[in-house]
Amino acid sequence: MAGRTATPDEIALLVADVYESAGALRRLGERTARTEGLTQARWQVLSVVSDEPLTVPQAARRLGVTRQNVQRVANDLVEQGHAAYADNPDHRGSPVLTLTADGRNALGKVTERATERHRELFADVPDTEVTAARSLLRRLLTELDRQERAEGKR
Template structure:
């Protein structure tokens, strides 16, 4: 049984926020005929532009084989194209199409709307301290997960 402490409450809230965000993404992906993994891949391309498959795998923290499957489906649906990398013959460049860019733009618009709705009554002067605290928690969580993977 877990003790009832502020830290326990914060962890519970973070878990709840994470689940709500994941559910919202899953619902959006389903409405769009996608999977959350494909949405993440398109989001990465939207942020950084065309990139080699191996860099996408690293960015998404998945295997190159997983990226190949995701790109296969997104190429079939017309969201991305594959081409030979201009500087590296061994590498495949994944590029969003106009359809992929339009999808990412819709996703960005939804995120902008969520930001407005979520923080409309939140005092602006509290956002930066919250960002700093959440960054610390996020970095610590990454450290703990990385350490657990090594054992």
């Protein structure tokens, strides 16, 4: 079977499976985030600014979503006390978003719960299959990124 080229039907079914898996994983993420009073969007924004403070546009670029969407979520996180805006020495009009102690605590708890759920989900999947799936998806993402850049979309 090695070296055989996938048929158009197999590729279409793989793409459909990726979309279906992404939807199911988003639903799992929402349920996981909800255990700590978050949404998946809030969890993602907390995560993206956990290593270093970022402006809303920087966070949006890293997440691959619109600035407006991240701005709304960031404002919600600030209102909840999970994040705060701080002065940006590089740009006075664009503050950086930072985590508060409560935000770091919530992020830690939801990440720990996600790790437990992932272990359960993949308990019967051999490591070699996980590695192969990741390799295929990384190759696909690299090619998609290359095409987007060539089209001037990224």
